Amino acid sequence: MMKQYALVTLLMFAIPTSAASQRPGEPPAEPNSATPSFDPVTQERLLNADAEPENWLMYSGNYFGQRHSRLDQIAKGNVGQLEMQWAFQLRALDRAETTPLVVDGVMYVTEAPSNVIALDARTGSQYWRYNHDLPEDLNFCCGRNNRGVAVLGDRLYMSTLDAHLVSLDAKTGSVLWDVEVADxxxxxxxxxxxxxxxxxxxxxxxxxxxxIRGFIDTYDVVTGELAWRLYTIPGPDHPDNMTWQGNSWRTGGSPSWMTGSYDAELNLVYWGTGNPGPDWNGDARAGDNLYSDAVLAINPDTGEMVWY
Incomplete structure (x- = not known):
């Protein structure tokens, strides 16, 4: 069977200015040989991300997960004047579900299945690209995709389709560490x-x-060492394990694939869980199946689940 290949294009629109940009029909910008420059992304900057509307420092824009931009240059009066400033064509197959980060004019975009591209947000020219090698016989559901990276200091962090967590140098794309989260x-x-x-x-x-048996992990940002793991299905030593019939908890799903949010004042992370498995037939897992299809409040220092 012939495979169908598709290209996805990342588009940037803006109100026309005198700044140089790639216009429709023009060749793409040449790869940028320069090293991207930006101020280190501190924890303080992340906590106050709303104070930097020109940047997008985390997946949801801020720790509250609001995904709201405070930029006000585009309004009802000028939205009709938008013109394409540049286009960058992704090489990926499958889906494009990424949320790019923008750090002081540098844009970090992920593409399926587990690749990262650093771009000049002003011109669309590429600084560097990282392609993560994957096994050929992966098991995954619902399309190959990657939803984005995280940044701290001058490091990027990305989850991969083969269940690894990778740390990259944000200025060069070099691998700093690569740990296997699960088999x-x-x-x-x-x-x-x-x-x-x-x-x-x-x-x-x-x-x-x-x-699988779902879980949420926490790793040291410098070393990649596992700090704690919270299973999203309680084991037999916990009373809530009784909400799973027999040994169904061992393979009960309850994945944790969407990014959580954080309340710094309460020091609590909020993380959603997905479906129990098998998802369409509950006969083999009779019960309430805690903690699938739930929101968990977690102490990020200890991994303790405070409530669900």
């Missing part, structure tokens, strides 16, 4: 953007359709 051969995958809180990076897993 992809057992059905685990990762597609969500990580969440940075303090000196820890939180990430979830996908694979609820393949008999």
């Amino acid at each position: 992809e051969a057992t059905g685990y995958s990762m597609t969500g953007a990580p969440l940075l809180v303090g000196d820890k990076i939180l990430t979830g897993v996908a694979g609820g359709e393949f008999g």
